[in-house]
Amino acid sequence: MREHIQNIQVGFKCPDCGQDVSTYFMQEQVCTVRCGGCNRAYTLMKPTIGDEILLDWEQEALYHKLRAERSEQDNHNMSALIIKVIELLTWRDQGDGQTRAIQTVKEWLAASGKPQTLLELFHQSTSIKREN
Incomplete structure (x- = not known):
């Protein structure tokens, strides 16, 4: 089995203002990110990879x-x-x-x-x- 993927990029469009929001997961399982357009905060969980x-x-x-x-x-x-x-x-x-x-x-x-x-x-x- 190959080593687990450590760095995962997650991106989505903010439902309030439509701006792209993205972040990287390194070691952490949970991450908080803010939209650059409306400053809304999102808490994301690291997705499970294949x-x-x-x-x-x-x-x-x-x-x-x-x-x-x-x-x-x-x-x-x-x-x-x-x-x-x-x-x-x-x-x-x-x-x-x-x-x-x-x-x-x-x-x-x-x-x-x-x-x-x-x-x-x-x-x-x-x-x-x-x-x-």
Whole structure:
């Protein structure tokens, strides 16, 4: 990316007297200028230039790309978890499929950084089942 444009000239016609008014923006973001014809004061903000807009768009695009990739990975991980849980609930080879399915979900929640409240909910539900 090229360096940001520092010096920007802004010009317009005074709506009161029709005289040309112009100023340069160097480092400042806001500038006050007076019309030479009627002495009316104008406060102007530095306009955003193409390179600055492009930089903002590039950052925004990168953010959405990373978010989409993360979402896709989360969906893949969730699908793998669902398949594993279904397998554990339907394959009765060790007789503890439901317990192993709950444990698998708890491990996945802990590994994927999901909210602590879900982990607490699973902890409570397994504690209740043990008491009964």
